[in-house]
Structures are given as C-alpha cells and as structure tokens.
Amino acid sequence: MAFFDESFSLLTPPEGRVEALAKVTGKGKYAAEYVAEHMCYAVLVDSAVAAGAIQNININKAAQVAGVIQIITHQQKQLVPGFSDESKIKDSRFGLPLFHTDKIYFKGQPIAAVVAETLEDAIYAASLIEATYTPDNFVVDFEEAHTKQSLAEAGKERGSINALNKAPYIVESEYTIAAEIHNPMEMHATIAEWTATDQLKLYDKTQGVNNVQRTVSKLFEIPEKNIEVISEFMGGGFGSGLRVWPHVLAAIMAAKQVKRPVKLMLSRPQMFYSVGYRPASWQKIKLGADKDGKFIGILHQAKNGSSVYESFSEGITRVTRLIYHFPNLKTESAVVPLNLSTPTWMRGPGDCTGDFAIESAIDDLSYQLNIDPVQLRLKNLALDKHPDSGLPWSTNFINECIEKGAAIINWQDRKPKPLQLTDGDWHKGYGMAVGMWNAGRNNASAGIEMQKDGTITLQTAMTDIGTGTGTGMQNIAHEVTGISKSKIKIELGNSNLPPAPSQGGSTGLSSVSGAVVAVCNALKLKLAAYAVTINNVYKNSTPNDILFSDKGISYKTPGNQPISYSQLWDKHQLTTIAVEASSGPGEERKQYAFCSSAAHFCRVRVHSKTGKVKIEKLVCVADGGKIVNEKAAANQMSGAAVGGIGMALMEEQLADAKLGSLVGNDLAGYHFAVNADAPIIDVAFINKPDPHINPTGAKGLGEVGIIGTAAAIANAIYNATGKRLKDLPITPDKVLGL
C-alpha cells in the first residue's frame, strides 16, 4: 500500500510520461471519480422501440422508490432555452432534442432520467418506469437500406471518368465495412453542478473542454465564461469525446432541476448507442491503369449509415483525392438514414474506410499487372503536390515510409503469387498498404506560471486523451527554454486555462506546440525585461538570445554569467510571473499543402482448415514530421495498429433487423483486438521536421496509424491464400469462403 500512499510530484516523469504516476496510483481523477458535496446520481431510461412516438410515461412506481429525488421526462422538465422551439433546436446543431420531443428515432434513445440519492436507487427506479409507445416502421439494416439511396457528387470530377473505359487493366469491386464502436476503456460520465443560477461546473469526459463550454453556453444561453469544464485525465477517446452527447445535457438538466450536483455515468451497453460509432459503409471502386501500371483513373462511390435525426457524412472519398495522381477521377457519396443513434468520427474517420477500398483495389490491380504492389504505389504517388488543391506539399515522405517499411519486413521474401509459402496447414503471405491524412493545425493558447525557484507550470485547456500531449509539451518547453524537464509541471484539461482546440483529427500536438513555443518566448522576453535592470546586455534582446537553465537566465554571448531567478525575483519583489500566448496557422496554409502519412506492412499466416488468421508481423512507418517524444509517438502508433487489426479481423456491431436493437453490445459480445491478437508492432518514424506547419515541425500521428492497416492485412491474406476478401471484418468463416 505504501507506494500508493506516497506523495509524488508531477514534475518527475519516471516512465517518460508526465501523468504516469498520477494515473497508476489512481490520484489522477477521471470524470466519474470526482465527488461533489450533496451529489446525487442520474440514470437514463432508454426507449424500448426503434421508431414512433411516446404515448405515455408512467413514473408512479419509480417515484415511490426510497431515495428517488426527481424523474425527468419530456412531459416533466425545465425547458432548455436552446430547445425552446423547432428553429432553435435546429440552430443548436445538438442533434437529439433530449427530453424535448415525444418522437423516437432509435432504440436506446433516452426517454427519462431518474435522479436518486444513490446509484443503486436510481438504477432500480429506472427499471420501474413504464412507457407506452405508438410504434412506427423502422430500418436498421444498412445492407438493405443503402441500395435504395442514390449517390451524389462528392467533390469535382477531374478529367473525364469515361477515360476508364479504355483502360487495359481494370479492377471493379465492392467493399463493405461493418459498424465499429470506439469503446474507450473509461466510460463517458458527467458530473454537473450549478454553483449559481447562471454558473455551471462540469466534470466531463471530453476531448475538448472549450467545445463543451461553447455547446452548453448556447443551450442554456449563459456566457461561456460562466461554465467551467474539467477533463484532466481521459481513459481513451478515439473520437467519442469530440461531441457533447445527450447524456451530458441530461446531467446538466437534472442538476438544475434538483439544485444539487448530479453524476451521470453511461453503462457499457449504453456506450454502444450514446456516444457515436464508425458507421457501416459500402463502397465501389473502378480503377484503371495502363500496361506500365500508371493509373488512368478512378471512380469511387461510397455510402455510410447515419441516424434519421442527423446526417453524418464520413467523407470516405476524401482520401481518394489525396495520395495518388489520378488524371481522371470521380467521387460520389451518400448518407443512409437508419433508426440508429448518430455515428461520429472514429480514429481515421472516413479516410480509414475509403483507404481500405482503394488500397485493396490497387493490390488487386498489382496482381493483374504482375507488378510488385510497392512499385505500383511508388509509380503513382502524388509526391509533387496535393492532387486536388495543386499546392506543393510542405513535406511528403510517404515514399520513404514505404521504402523503410519494406526493408523492416523483408519484403523481398514475399512471393509474387498466392499459395507459395506454406507451413503445414498454414499459408503465409505478405501485404502492404499506405495511408495519408491532411495534417491540420488550429489556433491554440498556452500559459506559463514561473516561481522564484525556477520551476514553471505550463498550462493549456487542451485535454490529453492519452496521446502524451503533456509529455510532448514538456519536451518542447525544455528544448525552447533550457529549463530542466524536472522543473516543468504540466496542467491540462480545464476551461479556465488558456483556450485550446479539441484534441482530435491529429491536430492536438500540431496546434498546441505552436502555443508552447510562443509562450516560452513570451516568458523569455518577460524575464529579459526584468534582467535588463541588472545587466544591460538584455536590452532589445530576442527570444533566441536568451537561455534558461536551473541556475537562472543568461544571455547567449560566451562567458555571460547567469542571473539567478531568486536575484531577479528579489530585486523586483516578484511572486509569480505569468505569461500567456497564442499561435495558429497563417499564410503558409495558402502556399503549401500538409500531410501526415504511413506505410503499413503485414505478414500473416492463415490456417487452411479453420480459417484462422494470425498476424505474425505488423510494421508501421510514419511521417509525422519531427517526433517530439518517440515513446509517446510509438505508443500511439501501435495503439492505432491494434485498432486496425480489430477493424480488419473482428470488429462488427450488428443490429437486429426485426427488433431494431444492437446485438451483443457489451465487451464480451463486441470483439476488439486484445494483446493475444497482435504481435509487437514494429513502429518506425521518418522524423524529419515539417518546416512550415508550426514552430516545432511536428505533425499529427493519431489517424495515420490506422489508415491502411486493414488493407495491409487483407492484402496479406490474399497473398497467402489467393482469397480477395472485401468485407470487413474478415472473420474465419469468410476466410473459409462461407
């Protein structure tokens, strides 16, 4: 026990991560772990039908349970100002008008919230709510529904797609991917506390505290600054924390109504229909090349499922317009409304789906052409410019990723035809695919508080969802200032800290790193202004002239004696020095295109009698610009690769077409990959800074780790068995051809 009781400091990262000790000792709190005085508990009651309207909700039995404080339904609630009429509901873009409608859009839609003194009381009372419905027809079967949805143009046609008709080599295929659920380990939870009639405090599992602030401010028509949102630690996000979901609003409404802090945590089964998912998709590719393997053109059509109350387009064909030169190109897409909850971004959203189809089709084509898949790709990469915008890439090292990956996996051992490598009843094969992502950056701010002892606290509102943002920030601050890492403390995930964008779309570190550099420079100038009273050399100094060390501040000229922090503090009678700075994208976005990329290589064995696929080796080489912290970056890549294994081989959320409910929505029924399914992932980086994206040259990595993984695996299965499997997940029954 002693270990867990020891006091520790966030200043010393033993495993390289600033938050490591806080997490393993349990002292770092996740949203549901906070305790507010007089806190009570809310539990959501889900709709039992998939479509129709609520006739009546009988709360009498539930209300008699000892400990029940309040039951909220669409009939019994305080009006949320942002939902006061239809047009406001639409403007709010919140999606589900929680407790403000009698309409039912999907099975599991919250129809009531029971608030009680204990969680047990609330769960029991929730089970006693009796609702009657006027049911309506519903559709949850994507496979059936998508055939009735017509396609519309997604982006401008390039050249003429008719050119495909003359292509001597053509692949024309359909691909499907089952719906997948994020399933972060930590379940979504919110503690809402109204500290005054227009003042709200939220402990919330979210990837963006400022986004929660904005959304809630609109709904309740109170100023953003009146809402404090805390999300200091997160047990995984993967995209599910990028929106404000109905349960968050339920907790806020409940807290307002009972005038006490309310905690609401989703159950694991509720996690499957309350916080988004990667929607089921259908794709069709027609890809043509000349005899030398030069691409002539591509037609990419894609459809994804959504809800009936919101239209969510995955952007599946975006990646088609990114990696390769297709002189002739047409992309089309459609959204298929279903009686399911609204899907959302899930790791590598859109691109990871579209990439599976393209990279499978290219592999298919390589066998037709009898050209090595690596060579076929190298031949067609758009290395000179972004094929759509025409802007030159700031940097694009996807070719180097491919070459490095091929070397790591010993690609030369691959046989050009299937069924050539066997080991008893096992067939072995090699496959590869690439992935790319538009590398973004947003405005972000950071602050520093410095003490007399030379320690600094580096702050931003951004939440570290597990990627190592805090550790990366510490590394950057150390490099820019020279202050030892052990003297740099990190504070994240609170809306009272300098504002920052949500952590998503591989923009987190890319955005915040600029702010960290800016605030470090601001600190240098601030201290220089004090130092000038002691040594005139600091007059008109620039950040590059100034160095910090544990001894104090010094000027870059050789032999310059440092001025100690205590001398500076004493002379000016300082307590804490505080600076804040912002940084964001600018003109460079008009001059250059930006991308992160990765090459994935895989060696599989496939059992010919049982259909079992075992991944023997998985290599992921990524270009994420400068790697700020290799351990954290590699950790992120291997996590993504394991996610890719799940996508390729097992992840599948089914819906029951007769009942409208999800099937097996728990961690036993829904399979994501576990350690036993994955080898140690071979991760490598190109590690060349992007000179234009931000002051550190670091680009995001979160998405490219999974974009291409599933295709690499499917392509390896083809190389092993000669079976081209186009429907994910590739479970053993499909491998057996059944």
Add this chain to the structure above:
Amino acid sequence: MDNNLPINAIITLIEIPDNPFQKNYHYLKVRDRDSYAFALVSVAAALHLNGDTIVAARLASGGVAHKPWRWYEAEDFLKGKQATKATFSEAAAIAVKGVKPLSDNGFKAIMLRGAIETALHNCLTG
C-alpha cells in the same frame, strides 16, 4: 449446473485417474479473437497410441450444440487405425456427417471438420 451433491456438501478434491490419453492430446479453440471470446467451434481430442496404431480415441466439441458434444462414431472409427492424416481426415468427415447447421451458422460444419482434423493431427505433435 446439474449435480447430485447432498445439501451443504463442499467439493474438496477431484481425482483424475491415470489414463493412457495423457501423452497425445490437443485442445483447439477457433474464435474470432484470441482471448475472451466464445468458441466458433472447439475440439478436444485425445489418442491412446501404441506406436502408430490408435488403441482408443476421445473426441468432443464445444460451440456446436447446447452442451459439449462427443463424437462417438468418429471415436469408434479411429480405434485400431493408423494415426495418419488420411485417418484423421476420414474421422472428421464421419463426425460432421450428420450435423445440421442453422440458417446463420452454416460455416460451422466445414470449420468443425477442419478443426477436428487439425486437433487430431496436433495430438501427435502436442
């Protein structure tokens, strides 16, 4: 669970008698993921061998019925046969001969056949 234990009885010991199957046996579980998942099909196979000759065999499966299922006919067939791939393949064919899959699990019959063959073969190699 079915049992005929008297009320308040506690099981303190289970004795497994010495048997001739402890040298050549294999358990194969085919599943969508490699841990924490139900078997699509599973096979427990054990051979009592005298040289290359099968003296007796035990063969059972999970994931194919509401309870573990013994393949008696295949066990009988294996008795006295040579422990070869061809024998195992035939035993597997005998086992699955009468299985009737449902509308959504037709793959199980074929997977089962391959799994039995593999499990029997793995009895020889461990």
